[in-house]
Amino acid sequence: MVETVVVVGAGVYGAAVTASLARRGARAVVVDAGAPAGGTSGATFSWINSCGKQPRAYHELSVAGMEAHRRLAAEAPDGGWYHEGGNLEWADDDLGRERLRTKVAGVLAYGYDARWLSRAEVLGLEPGIDPARLPADEIAYFPREGWIEPAPLVHHLLSGALSRGAELVRGDAVTGLEVTGGRVRAVRLASGRRLPADAVVNCAGPQAARIAAFAGLVLPMRNASGVVVCTSAVAAVSVSRVVHGPRVHLRPDGAGRLLLHTPGIDGAVRASGAVEQSAIDELLEAGRALCPGLRAATVEDVRIGERPIPGDGLPVLGRVNELPNLHFAVSHSGVTLSVHAGDLVAGEVLGEDHGDILAPFRFERF
Structure with a gap:
């Protein structure tokens, strides 16, 4: 039975996993070497999108991530971190225009909301843009995309989790994992503290490979x-x-x-x-x-x-077959995916079956 889960990393993924575990009644301990949202999450363009992502499973996961952000923002209308105003994109050379046409055609084939705008239509949306910098037409508009402010989002997720009994350990780096009998038994910290664990979730972003190595796993990353x-x-x-x-x-x-x-x-x-x-x-x-x-x-x-960019560019999510109580939540596009994918991973930690969604993103593909 899973009672105590140690989450490594307090960025957008770690906060989302911790919040989801706490909502489900688990005792979550989230650990970070620094401060929440103090790493990659605090230095990102934080664009919410599924614009041209391949393969189809990655696209669908990202679309579900966008919808999860909308739901969360609707639950906390005063949060102020979520901004859905769309995304404008254009090119100024033949190769760029052809690539953009291909991208738009691809997402339209998936049922994703995209349309072409003229210069006049774009200026109606964004009058602050210099008209001379815009082409007359072929400006792509993806109206359901947007951006978030990561620090307020992380604060919202963690404050809710802490109110449900989660613990935040900040400024204390993970220095090792105790593994015996095919399971992770505890997490060791730089302070000397030992955290017993029924399960561990690696949300360490660019440090995910280092954490994996403590369990004897090789996680290919090209950060x-x-x-x-x-x-x-x-x-x-x-x-x-x-x-x-x-x-x-x-x-x-x-x-x-x-x-x-x-x-x-x-x-x-x-x-x-x-x-x-x-x-x-x-x-x-x-x-x-x-x-x-x-x-x-x-x-x-x-x-x-x-x-943090896994070796093949795709997310690494869910349990490890070799160590079934060790789980990953690591990816590029973490801001887009975090709320939805974090919830899926948290559910799997506690025994839910999300294998059909997570199968393309397992660690074992490497």
Whole structure:
């Protein structure tokens, strides 16, 4: 019988798993080497989507993740972390346009909400964009997508779990797992504390492979740096949804601020952990060019995280056959998937059968 579950990691996945376990009546202990939402969850673009994800099972899991966020936000209308305004995307060269057409056709074939807009229609949604930066047509719009604020979401999930008897251990890294008789028996912490466990859930994000290794498992990961740049507040900024332009990706970040990103800036992280200033300046200039209201903005914050990406790019979810009381909840797109996938994993920890959904994402595929 599962009574005490130790959850490793207090990001969006760890918080979601802990909240779900607590709702089901289990005693959950969530452990983090730092603070809740202090790792990757606090340095992410946090775009909620299933835009072009393959294979079909991954797409469907992400769609269910989007719906789980809607339900959770409806249950807590004053939470303020969930923003569903859609996503705009366009390209400025032939190859980019062909890729976008292929993506739109693919998601439409799956029944996903997508449509083509003209420049005039986009300006009706986002008047703060410079019209000269938009093509006349073929601007893709995915109206059910959006973004979340990870820290308030994690706080909501964990506060609910703590009110139901869960325990949060922060600032205490996991240093080992005790495994005997084909089961994990306890989790050891840097402080010297030993946490007996009937089950363990590895939600350690970029550290998931290290935690797996404590149990003698090899989890292939190809983690990558992730950088987002937050602008200062500017009253003239009026962007209200996720925007993927050819030179810059952006979304609101509250109080007149925008969050900026491009894949290129992710590669500008130096060995020291700092980001090349030229890359930051270039990104800000791209944001100003797309949204003239940003001309008075400066860089307020540069957030650097390590994105957890399993070796084949797909999530790793659910129990391990070799150690059936050890479970995974690790993926890229963790913000999109966390609430739904975390609930599935928590249910499986406590004996529910979600094998039909989780089968494509098992650890054993490696």
